[in-house]
Amino acid sequence: MTDAPVSSAPSNAPSPKPTPHVKDNAIIRFEGITKRFGKMVAVDNVTLDIREGEFFALLGPSGCGKTTLLRMLAGFESPTEGRILIDGKDVASLPPNKRPVNMVFQSYAVFPHMKVSDNVAYGLKMDGVDGGEIKRRVDEALELVKLGGLGVRMPDQLSGGQRQRVALARALVKRPRVLLLDEPLSALDAKLRDQMRSELTSLQEKVGITFIMVTHDQDEALAIATRCAVMNRGVLTQVASPGDLYEFPNSRFVADFVGSVNMFEGVLEKDEPNEAQVRCPELGAPVYLDHGVTGARGSTVWVALRPEKIEMHKRAEGSTAMKMEDAPAGTNVVPGVIRDIVYLGSETNYEIELEGGRRVKTFRSNLTRYDQEDFTWDEPVWLAWHACSPAVLLS
Amino acid sequence: MEQTWKQAKAAFAAIAVPPIAWLFLFFLVPMAVIWAYSFGENTGPITIDLTGTFANYVRALEPLYLQIFWKSLIVAGITTLLCLIIGFPVALAIAFATPKMKSWLLLLIMLPFWTNLLIRTFALIAVLREQGYVNFALEWLWNNASGFMTLVGLQPLGEYEPLTLLYNNTAVIIGLVYVHLPFMVLPLYSALDRMDRSLMEASLDLGAGHLRTIWSVVVPLAAPGIASGILITFIPALGAYLTPDLLGGTDSQMIANVIERQFKRANDWPFGAALSFLLMYLTFIAIAAQAFIQRKSERRG
Numbered sequence: 001m002t003d004a005p006v007s008s009a010p011s012n013a014p015s016p017k018p019t020p021h022v023k024d025n026a027i028i029r030f031e032g033i034t035k036r037f038g039k040m041v042a043v044d045n046v047t048l049d050i051r052e053g054e055f056f057a058l059l060g061p062s063g064c065g066k067t068t069l070l071r072m073l074a075g076f077e078s079p080t081e082g083r084i085l086i087d088g089k090d091v092a093s094l095p096p097n098k099r100p101v102n103m104v105f106q107s108y109a110v111f112p113h114m115k116v117s118d119n120v121a122y123g124l125k126m127d128g129v130d131g132g133e134i135k136r137r138v139d140e141a142l143e144l145v146k147l148g149g150l151g152v153r154m155p156d157q158l159s160g161g162q163r164q165r166v167a168l169a170r171a172l173v174k175r176p177r178v179l180l181l182d183e184p185l186s187a188l189d190a191k192l193r194d195q196m197r198s199e200l201t202s203l204q205e206k207v208g209i210t211f212i213m214v215t216h217d218q219d220e221a222l223a224i225a226t227r228c229a230v231m232n233r234g235v236l237t238q239v240a241s242p243g244d245l246y247e248f249p250n251s252r253f254v255a256d257f258v259g260s261v262n263m264f265e266g267v268l269e270k271d272e273p274n275e276a277q278v279r280c281p282e283l284g285a286p287v288y289l290d291h292g293v294t295g296a297r298g299s300t301v302w303v304a305l306r307p308e309k310i311e312m313h314k315r316a317e318g319s320t321a322m323k324m325e326d327a328p329a330g331t332n333v334v335p336g337v338i339r340d341i342v343y344l345g346s347e348t349n350y351e352i353e354l355e356g357g358r359r360v361k362t363f364r365s366n367l368t369r370y371d372q373e374d375f376t377w378d379e380p381v382w383l384a385w386h387a388c389s390p391a392v393l394l395s
Numbered sequence: 396m397e398q399t400w401k402q403a404k405a406a407f408a409a410i411a412v413p414p415i416a417w418l419f420l421f422f423l424v425p426m427a428v429i430w431a432y433s434f435g436e437n438t439g440p441i442t443i444d445l446t447g448t449f450a451n452y453v454r455a456l457e458p459l460y461l462q463i464f465w466k467s468l469i470v471a472g473i474t475t476l477l478c479l480i481i482g483f484p485v486a487l488a489i490a491f492a493t494p495k496m497k498s499w500l501l502l503l504i505m506l507p508f509w510t511n512l513l514i515r516t517f518a519l520i521a522v523l524r525e526q527g528y529v530n531f532a533l534e535w536l537w538n539n540a541s542g543f544m545t546l547v548g549l550q551p552l553g554e555y556e557p558l559t560l561l562y563n564n565t566a567v568i569i570g571l572v573y574v575h576l577p578f579m580v581l582p583l584y585s586a587l588d589r590m591d592r593s594l595m596e597a598s599l600d601l602g603a604g605h606l607r608t609i610w611s612v613v614v615p616l617a618a619p620g621i622a623s624g625i626l627i628t629f630i631p632a633l634g635a636y637l638t639p640d641l642l643g644g645t646d647s648q649m650i651a652n653v654i655e656r657q658f659k660r661a662n663d664w665p666f667g668a669a670l671s672f673l674l675m676y677l678t679f680i681a682i683a684a685q686a687f688i689q690r691k692s693e694r695r696g
Binding site: 103 | 600
């Protein structure tokens with residue numbers, strides 16, 4: 001992990017989602033895990049604790065090593081270096097069929113030659129559970145994933161979403177300590193995906209099992225997880241709650257990967273406990289911050305500004321000079337001209353050209369039915385944002 | 396665009412007619428002639444009258460020939476079973492080898508195809524005969540064991556009696572397994588290689604061991620591949636001619652050897668033709684069985 005996020009101010013952090021089912025003990029512990037495939041380093045010295053009852057997301061672009069980490073936990077790969085502890089016990093010597101974790105595969109991997117109920121019963125049979133108990137638990141699991149009554153179907157008579165539920169039931173029926181989900185929603189269409197998101201969270205709260213999900217979709221991770229780990233090229237970049245990840249990214253990679261962002265390179269000019277200032281040539285104006293950052297004066301930093309945190313105000317034609325009295329209230333104000341408008345219904349995305357030619361994105365909620373008519377193409381505007389909005393990044 | 400392709404009748408004919416004509420002239424016509432012969436009678440050294448008699452078939456169903464048919468089925472069946480038992484682990488190993496190893500292993504499986512069957516069979520004779528490598532190796536072991544017995548003060552084992560590995564049914568089966576193993580391994584490999592690996596991982600993940608996974612997941616899903624492997628091994632094994640001819644003894648002839656004798660030494664083409672067609676009907680039954688299995692598993696998805 002890199003340094004703590006420089007602009008994180010605990011007082012500003014959103015109050016975390018209430019998670020009474022999350023306990024303090026680390027059910028999973030990765031200790032200095034490295035995995036090499038030949039010369040390629042897939043996972044690079046990852047140390048990470050996952051607490052019991054969490055819905056944890058491993059987030060990152062494809063090839064970042066998140067799936068490899070999950071497969072090492074399931075036992076399909078073994079780490080080149082480091083230890084994996086489940087409930088405090090080193091699982092290095094345990095094959096996949098002896099580990100107290102179960103997996104929902106990306107392709108679902110539902111056995112095509114078995115009825116739905118036989119698919120779900122498979123794991124219980126392997127554990128030597130007796131017949132009556134198997135039947136009871138299979139019915140219960142199918143009920144849990146809302147497939148009650150479909151036990152007699154063959155997998156090819158099910159839709160993709162139903163097959164995924166079979167895979168979920170098949171894994172949950174074994175009452176694992178940890179459920180692993182490999183890109184669980186990637187194969188579903190958009191509507192079904194939204195529905196499954198909320199179903200997965202309520203399912204997890206209901207069964208109280210620790211869920212670990214691998215995903216490349218940041219929306220999905222933010223929406224579902226109680227905590228996320230962002231990975232990039234095998235390295236764990238940041239581990240935080242969805243809110244902290246979005247508002248207090250610790251690096252340019254995280255700021256850019258999670259959500260949409262305007263990034264400006266600058267020089268840290270002033271750094272006091274209660275204020276700071278970054279000179280950004282591209283912006284044509286300094287960025288004022290209402291909190292201190294821990295960086296050396298004169299060092300290069302990056303200012304990350306989320307589009308929805310930029311306000312847009314009307315500006316009289318020609319008033320381009322940086323005069324605070326011309327501008328609406330607010331510490332940070334720059335002039336620009338609207339160059340592109342994308343109307344999305346709930347909000348409108350604008351692209352504004354600054355005086356230096358750099359373009360900035362801003363999102364504006366359509367609070368009334370006429371808001372979209374407020375601004376038009378080639379209109380001069382002021383862009384303003386609060387001094388606490390930008391995140392200053394050192395790397 | 397499809398329309399224009401079908402409308403270009405001249406081009407279509409130019410492409411389709413030669414192979415169809417070829418099949419007709421050199422496959423269907425000779426088959427029809429042989430089929431007609433099977434209802435004929437020898438009236439002279441080279442003349443056959445097509446009398447429409449069923450006498451050839453009646454003779455072919457005499458116990459003597461039925462027994463040889465039956466024996467051919469048994470030998471081909473044992474050969475196929477042995478090929479399956481040996482070939483399945485081999486195919487599994489190739490399917491799970493690294494991509495680089497995979498191409499080498501496949502090459503090793505194909506290598507015998509590039510050598511003449513006659514040469515391979517004679518090479519096998521050199522391995523199996525009384526003065527062959529198997530007996531040499533066994534003799535060496537025997538003598539060492541015998542020497543050891545003397546050393547520890549026991550009675551020596553006596554003179555080594557070479558095993559008779561040639562010119563019997565065992566030799567025929569060894570030879571047939573050797574020749575037909577690639578026919579079994581390749582379809583099995585292609586079925587196993589296509590299989591979704593996550594299904595096996597899911598089975599392991601759910602608590603099944605490796606053997607259990609193979610039995611409960613891999614074998615049922617590879618069933619179409621196993622069926623075509625069995626078929627593609629069984630049919631040529633059933634009609635094997637060279638292997639029983641060279642490796643078999645007097646009592647290990649198979650149906651193809653009998654057919655050959657009718658066409659050549661006995662100069663009884665009508666009877667040979669009847670035997671040939673009975674063999675072909677047996678083959679058709681095997682193909683139909685395989686198609687049935689295939690359809691059943693396809694319906695399952």
